[in-house]
Amino acid sequence: DAKTTQPPSMDCAEGRAANLPCNHSTISGNEYVYWYRQIHSQGPQYIIHGLKNNETNEMASLIITEDRKSSTLILPHATLRDTAVYYCIVRPRGADGLTFGKGTHLIIQP
Amino acid sequence: DAGITQSPRHKVTETGTPVTLRCHQTENHRYMYWYRQDPGHGLRLIHYSYGVKDTDKGEVSDGYSVSRSKTEDFLLTLESATSSQTSVYFCAISDQTGAISGNTIYFGEGSWLTVV
Numbered sequence: 600d601a602k603t604t605q606p607p608s609m610d611c612a613e614g615r616a617a618n619l620p621c622n623h624s625t626i627s628g629n630e631y632v633y634w635y636r637q638i639h640s641q642g643p644q645y646i647i648h649g650l651k652n653n654e655t656n657e658m659a660s661l662i663i664t665e666d667r668k669s670s671t672l673i674l675p676h677a678t679l680r681d682t683a684v685y686y687c688i689v690r691p692r693g694a695d696g697l698t699f700g701k702g703t704h705l706i707i708q709p
Numbered sequence: 710d711a712g713i714t715q716s717p718r719h720k721v722t723e724t725g726t727p728v729t730l731r732c733h734q735t736e737n738h739r740y741m742y743w744y745r746q747d748p749g750h751g752l753r754l755i756h757y758s759y760g761v762k763d764t765d766k767g768e769v770s771d772g773y774s775v776s777r778s779k780t781e782d783f784l785l786t787l788e789s790a791t792s793s794q795t796s797v798y799f800c801a802i803s804d805q806t807g808a809i810s811g812n813t814i815y816f817g818e819g820s821w822l823t824v825v
Contacts (some may be wrong), residue, residue, distance in 0.1 A: 623816050633813075640819075641818060641819070642801075642816035642817050642819050643799070643801075643815070645814070648813065669801050696744075696754045696757055696767065696814070697752075697814055698753065698754075699752040701751055704753070
C-alpha cells in the first residue's frame, strides 16, 4: 500500500493561504490522492481528490507533482473554522474504504 | 451533507451487554462502512458492505459483527461489549469502490460509545 507522510502540525494566519504538503513517493499509477479533514468531534469531511491533474473546487485546490510523488492542498483564504486535522490519503488498488494516517493538525491563528 | 444518520449518537453500556449501532443512509449508495476512532490510532476500518447481505472484514473486526438487510441500513453489533470497545464509531458511504474510479466516501457524525 502506498503510504503518506504529513507534518504533524502547521500554523497559518487567518486570511492567508494554507498550504498543506503530503509525500506519497510509493504511489501507484492508478491510485488517487484524497484529502479529508476532521474538525474536533465531527465526522471526517471530504475536501478534494485527484489522480494526475491539479484539481480545484469550492473548498480547496489540489496540486499534484508531475511524478505524483507528492501533493499540496491549498486553502486559499484560511478562516478560524478551517482549524482541523487534515488527512492526505492514497487509495490502494482493490481497497474498499480509506486508510487514515495521523494527518496534519492545522491551526489558523487570528 | 450526505444523508447519513447514526443512532444512537451517545450510549453508555455495561461490560458484557450487547450493543447495536445503526447507520441509515438516504443516498441509495451501494457501499457502507463502519470505522472506529481512538486516540493514538486514528480511524480504523471495522467492517464494510458492498451490497445487501454482502459484507467483509476490515482491519479491526474482532468482537464486532455487521448486517445489511436493506440498502439503506448497516448495523454494527458488539455481541458482548468490552471496555476496549469504548470509542467513537463512524459510519461512511460511497457509491463505488475507489479501485474502479475516484469516487468519494462520506462520513456520518459519529456515535460515542462508552463501555463501563
